[in-house]
Amino acid sequence: MSAEAVGRHMPTVITLDDLTAMMAEDEHHRYEISPDQVLSVMPPAGYMHAIIATRLTGWLLAAGIPADRIAQTVGLRIPGAAGSTGGRIPDLVVWNKAQADGVWLPVTDVLLVVEIISPGSEATDTVAKPAEYAGAGIPQYWTIGQDSAQTVTMYRHEGDHYLPRATMPLAWVLNADPAEHDLH
Known part of the structure; x- marks a missing residue:
């Protein structure tokens, strides 16, 4: 099916319910939408991507962060300007308390x-x-590259944006105490 044919069937405004329905029908892609209504369609994560997320989750669990405060690939409602809402699916999220389903x-x-x-x-x-x-x-906010060092760049929220706080290989992070990163 062409992009033009798909476009004819898309709603003019995509809601989070629309994204949920799209993902239920298509197990081969992940759908996100920015608060500005920009649709992103991504293939599922590859093996190395999944291993990085699993290693980081294991590190958090071993440090005593409860399993009900850590989740991989869960949807987040991202508020935007003028009351708009986006939906992003981060690779890993840590909360300060358990969430409702x-x-x-x-x-x-x-x-x-x-x-x-x-x-x-x-x-x-x-x-x-x-x-x-x-x-x-x-x-x-942390990003992790899929380079040979699996470089982690850690950002801390300052004002209305993030400032880089540290950059290091994932192996260094996994040998540190998560308490050093204000995750408890």
Whole structure:
């Protein structure tokens, strides 16, 4: 089916319910929408992407962060200007308390969002998402590259944007205490 044919069937404004329905019908893609209504369609994560997320989750669990405060690939409602709402699916989220069940969770209790940068997602993960997450007031944002060092760049929320706090290989992070990163 051509992009033109798909476009004829798309609603003029895509809601989070629309995204949920799209994902239920298409297990081969992940759908997100910015608060400005920019639709992103991504293939599922690859093996290395999944291993990085699993290693980071294991580190958090081993440090005593309860499992009900850590989630991989869960939807977040991202508030935007003029009452608009986007939906992003970070690779890992850490909350300060357990959340109620749902597909699109609020950002109010989020401590950290992690995005593992995949080929093709660099601009979204390093420009668009940090601006949206900072605008939502999420205290910390980390990106992890899929380079040989699996470079982690940690950002801290300052004012209305993020400032880089540290950059190091994932192996260094996994040998540190998560308490050093205000995750408890």
